[in-house]
Amino acid sequence: MSGFGAGSIPGAGALAVDRWARMAWSRIVEPETVLVRDAIRDHGAVESMQRLLGGSLAPDGRYDQRITVLDIDQARRALDRLQVRVVVPGDDEWPLGFDQLDVPPICVYARGMCELSVTEGSVAIVGSRAATHYGLNVAADLGEGLAHRGVTVVSGAAFGIDAAAHRGALAGGGPTIAVLARGLDRAYPQAHEGLLREIADDGAVVSELPLGWAPYRQRFIARNRLIAAMSVGTVVVEAGLRSGSLNTAKEARKLVRHVAAVPGPVTSVQSAGCHKLLRETDATLVTDAAEVLDVMGRLSLDAVGLARAPVTPESDLDPVARGVWSAVPVRTPADLAKLQLLTALDSTTLLSVLGRLTSLGLVVRVGERWRKVPASRQ
Amino acid sequence: MSGFGAGSIPGAGALAVDRWARMAWSRIVEPETVLVRDAIRDHGAVESMQRLLGGSLAPDGRYDQRITVLDIDQARRALDRLQVRVVVPGDDEWPLGFDQLDVPPICVYARGMCELSVTEGSVAIVGSRAATHYGLNVAADLGEGLAHRGVTVVSGAAFGIDAAAHRGALAGGGPTIAVLARGLDRAYPQAHEGLLREIADDGAVVSELPLGWAPYRQRFIARNRLIAAMSVGTVVVEAGLRSGSLNTAKEARKLVRHVAAVPGPVTSVQSAGCHKLLRETDATLVTDAAEVLDVMGRLSLDAVGLARAPVTPESDLDPVARGVWSAVPVRTPADLAKLQLLTALDSTTLLSVLGRLTSLGLVVRVGERWRKVPASRQ
Numbered sequence: 231m232s233g234f235g236a237g238s239i240p241g242a243g244a245l246a247v248d249r250w251a252r253m254a255w256s257r258i259v260e261p262e263t264v265l266v267r268d269a270i271r272d273h274g275a276v277e278s279m280q281r282l283l284g285g286s287l288a289p290d291g292r293y294d295q296r297i298t299v300l301d302i303d304q305a306r307r308a309l310d311r312l313q314v315r316v317v318v319p320g321d322d323e324w325p326l327g328f329d330q331l332d333v334p335p336i337c338v339y340a341r342g343m344c345e346l347s348v349t350e351g352s353v354a355i356v357g358s359r360a361a362t363h364y365g366l367n368v369a370a371d372l373g374e375g376l377a378h379r380g381v382t383v384v385s386g387a388a389f390g391i392d393a394a395a396h397r398g399a400l401a402g403g404g405p406t407i408a409v410l411a412r413g414l415d416r417a418y419p420q421a422h423e424g425l426l427r428e429i430a431d432d433g434a435v436v437s438e439l440p441l442g443w444a445p446y447r448q449r450f451i452a453r454n455r456l457i458a459a460m461s462v463g464t465v466v467v468e469a470g471l472r473s474g475s476l477n478t479a480k481e482a483r484k485l486v487r488h489v490a491a492v493p494g495p496v497t498s499v500q501s502a503g504c505h506k507l508l509r510e511t512d513a514t515l516v517t518d519a520a521e522v523l524d525v526m527g528r529l530s531l532d533a534v535g536l537a538r539a540p541v542t543p544e545s546d547l548d549p550v551a552r553g554v555w556s557a558v559p560v561r562t563p564a565d566l567a568k569l570q571l572l573t574a575l576d577s578t579t580l581l582s583v584l585g586r587l588t589s590l591g592l593v594v595r596v597g598e599r600w601r602k603v604p605a606s607r608q
Numbered sequence: 609m610s611g612f613g614a615g616s617i618p619g620a621g622a623l624a625v626d627r628w629a630r631m632a633w634s635r636i637v638e639p640e641t642v643l644v645r646d647a648i649r650d651h652g653a654v655e656s657m658q659r660l661l662g663g664s665l666a667p668d669g670r671y672d673q674r675i676t677v678l679d680i681d682q683a684r685r686a687l688d689r690l691q692v693r694v695v696v697p698g699d700d701e702w703p704l705g706f707d708q709l710d711v712p713p714i715c716v717y718a719r720g721m722c723e724l725s726v727t728e729g730s731v732a733i734v735g736s737r738a739a740t741h742y743g744l745n746v747a748a749d750l751g752e753g754l755a756h757r758g759v760t761v762v763s764g765a766a767f768g769i770d771a772a773a774h775r776g777a778l779a780g781g782g783p784t785i786a787v788l789a790r791g792l793d794r795a796y797p798q799a800h801e802g803l804l805r806e807i808a809d810d811g812a813v814v815s816e817l818p819l820g821w822a823p824y825r826q827r828f829i830a831r832n833r834l835i836a837a838m839s840v841g842t843v844v845v846e847a848g849l850r851s852g853s854l855n856t857a858k859e860a861r862k863l864v865r866h867v868a869a870v871p872g873p874v875t876s877v878q879s880a881g882c883h884k885l886l887r888e889t890d891a892t893l894v895t896d897a898a899e900v901l902d903v904m905g906r907l908s909l910d911a912v913g914l915a916r917a918p919v920t921p922e923s924d925l926d927p928v929a930r931g932v933w934s935a936v937p938v939r940t941p942a943d944l945a946k947l948q949l950l951t952a953l954d955s956t957t958l959l960s961v962l963g964r965l966t967s968l969g970l971v972v973r974v975g976e977r978w979r980k981v982p983a984s985r986q
Contacts, residue, residue, distance in 0.1 A: 364873055493871030493883060495742055496895035505871060508886065508893045515886045515893070517874035 234283045234297050241302030249318050250302060251275040252337040257305065257440045258282070258296045261452035262333040270336065308441050314341045314414050323347045327459035330485050335438035335456065339414050342434035343597040344382070344405040349460035351594070351603070352382035352407065353526055354482070356457065356475040357391025357467040362500050365468030366394040368492055372465060373398025373406070375519025380560075380603060381526075382407060382433070384461045386453065387422055391467045391475070396429055403561065405433035405596060409460065411453035412445040413437060432596075436460075454478040463488035463526040465516060469503030476503050479513065489513040490525050547587075550575070554583045555592055555602070563599030612661045612675050619680030627696045628680060629653040630715040635683065635818045636660070636674045639830035640711040648714065686819050692719045692792050700973075701725045705837035708863050713816035713834065717792050720812035721941075721975040722760070722783045727838035729972075729981070730760035730785065731904055732860070734835065734853040735769025735845035740878050743846030744772040746870055750843065751776025751784070753897025758938075758981065759904075760785060760811070762839045764831065765800055769845045769853070774807055781939065783811035783974065787838065789831035790823040791815060814838075832856040841866035841904040843894060847881030854881050857891065867891040868903050925965075928953070932961045933970055933980070941977030 236242040244250035252275045259266050269278040269287055281287040283297070309316065317324055318337045323345035328334045340346055353376055355369055373383045373395040383399035385392040387408035399406035408429050414437055426435050438456060439449060454474060458464055458481035466489070469475045479489045491513045494501030507513040514525045547555060557572035558564060564572075569580060584600055587593035593600050614620040622628035630653045637644050647656040647665055659665040661675070687694065695702055696715045701723035706712045718724055731754055733747060751761050751773040761777035763770040765786035777784035786807050792815055804813050816834060817827060832852060836842055836859035844867070847853045857867045869891045872879030885891040892903045925933060935950035936942065942950075947958055962978055965971035971978050 364875070368874060492874055493879075493886070493893070494873055496746060496870055496872075497742070501871075502895075505893055505895050508871070509895075509899070515871070515883055517880075517883050517887075521887065 251279045255336045342430035344434040352461045354384040354461035354464040355395035359390040361390035369394035369467045370398035374402035377402025377404025410437040411450040413441040413443040415441045455481040458482035466491045468500045490516040560602045563596040563601040629657045633714045720808035722812040730839045732762040732839035732842040733773035737768040739768035747772035747845045748776035752780035755780025755782025786813045788815040789828040791819040791821040793819045833859040836860035844869045846878045868894040938980045941974040941979040943977045
């Protein structure tokens with residue numbers, strides 16, 4: 231088929247910017263499209279988009295229909311209205327783990343206070359939708375225990391184990407991140423809209439699918455790799471033998487993340503997938519949040535290629551940095567104004583020191599606020 | 609102290625025979641006495657006994673009181689009366705696993721149809737006395753499933769998991785072996801005398817402690833090493849963090865036997881010991897009898913240094929041997945007369961062929977009777 235002129239796409243001028251070219255790409259192709267991954271890797275998102283619109287990238291016209299309905303202006307307005315940001319490679323908050331994926335997301339959509347890079351010290355909790363009372367309790371306890379220890383809990387906001395893990399994390403006072411298999415504006419499950427709003431307050435809701443896109447089986451499967459990549463390890467709480475959470479565990483293993491599973495009664499089919507993981511893979515058995523941290527701590531930041539901070543890192547800081555580090559709260563993140571008040575430093579110096587503390591793994595940035603990384607996590 | 613004359617011991621003439629010297633030793637020293645292990649290893653049981661009675665082995669007189677009350681005649685009469693045999697190294701039924709122990713038993717006392725060497729293909733099932741309904745059900749299912757597959761179940765006849773495993777094995781139609789921490793005439797637990805009689809009918813009840821000796825803490829601990837040594841692997845069904853069954857698992861590991869554990873709810877303290885084993889050691893998670901066989905099969909007879917039989921071994925037999933093999937029943941063992949009737953062979957030839965089939969792992973000798981080893985076990 232002949233190519234499109236970019237001029238026929240409303241707001242096409244924005245396609246000269248990598249971020250909006252990637253956003254446009256995400257509205258055209260399904261996740262994990264190898265052809266497009268290769269094109270973007272070799273030529274960048276902008277030039278690849280020109281090739282697509284010129285008819286040379288996919289001459290069979292398979293994307294024509296989606297190009298026809300593309301409206302960059304409208305899409306950007308909808309994102310603004312819903313306070314959804316587009317996160318692309320090169321952004322500070324782009325999770326390094328995404329780049330380890332066989333087919334990284336072209337971009338991800340995010341809503342909420344929490345920067346996505348916080349996931350470099352987070353743990354995924356996943357499991358069956360059809361969970362038992364036992365599984366729900368354990369997932370909530372794990373979520374709460376991890377949040378209480380300063381660990382961000384990542385999950386998929388599905389019914390059952392996912393929702394229990396998010397709710398537990400919220401009860402534990404920590405930010406939690408939901409990774410969806412649909413556009414952020416689509417209500418699915420409908421019953422979880424309240425939960426997702428609560429998650430976005432302090433944490434984040436994320437998807438690689440653009441607004442308006444619905445969840446399909448293949449999109450759920452693609453989503454699982456993002457959950458695995460956004461955490462140092464995955465804990466499966468309850469899973470039947472065909473549960474999608476076993477797929478998340480497999481993705482985590484492929485990414486050399488740690489995989490842990492919670493056992494249950496051998497008489498429960500909802501624990502059969504966990505037992506299979508524990509029997510047939512090197513997954514570690516865990517029974518509580520402390521054991522999860524023990525397991526994940528062995529890999530933790532090393533797993534995503536970051537330097538590990540020294541054992542008592544604050545003792546190596548200069549006096550100014552130590553002063554800033556002391557001022558940063560442990561639990562509730564403080565904003566710049568609050569920290570200026572406490573440290574009496576100018577904002578340039580303060581931001582520079584906070585950046586250094588963040589890169590040392592002593593402080594974590596949450597949106598425009600900062601808090602300490604607990605000693606057990608350093 | 610000055611030595612005893614052997615003449616002052618009733619029935620002392622029998623002490624010139626290894627079996628009775630060992631029996632006398634077992635009435636004098638506690639299990640796992642290193643001094644006596646060394647003496648017997650270096651000089652044999654008979655000469656070591658002469659040294660003891662002569663006052664040169666333990667000149668501090670620590671055993672004098674027990675020597676004073678030693679009555680070989682009376683002890684042998686009591687054994688005969690209760691149909692208890694003394695099994696010593698060199699006997700056909702002496703389990704090879706005993707010789708792998710740091711301190712092997714000097715002898716063991718046994719009652720029941722089953723030869724103790726059958727344990728070279730058996731599996732130990734152990735666990736807490738204070739078991740849950742869940743644990744008791746799983747232990748009984750495992751016992752029945754293993755017995756049904758031709759595996760002899762070894763356990764300790766205690767309340768809880770042990771008794772459930774024995775009862776399950778009996779329900780599965782297989783022989784089961786109880787290893788006690790007391791003399792075979794002592795009723796403990798009293799409530800299990802009926803169970804022990806049933807076990808002895810087709811299986812065996814065993815102890816390294818002589819008649820009349822009571823169970824003490826240290827004797828329970830010593831007993832655990834025999835359970836581990838009498839099986840190719842140990843399965844822990846339920847165990848609190850301080851359960852003695854974890855000690856049995858430790859002994860099994862020391863003997864390079866396989867250790868498996870059944871998981872349970874992480875909220876159950878009775879499963880905490882199993883979860884600890886699965887987390888912190890190379891124990892394998894098992895959920896049913898098939899999985900136990902899968903695990904144990906990897907080690908099975910290799911673990912105790914026996915050659916593994918070929919895949920279809922009976923096809924390699926000569927016609928006479930194949931005829932005998934065909935005549936041996938799978939379930940209920942047949943005695944020599946029955947097999948002579950079926951094969952029309954003279955007893956010398958028949959015994960020789962049965963010995964060969966036994967050493968090939970195709971047939972197992974149970975007292976004075978023989979039965980096939982099921983194909984899954986060969």
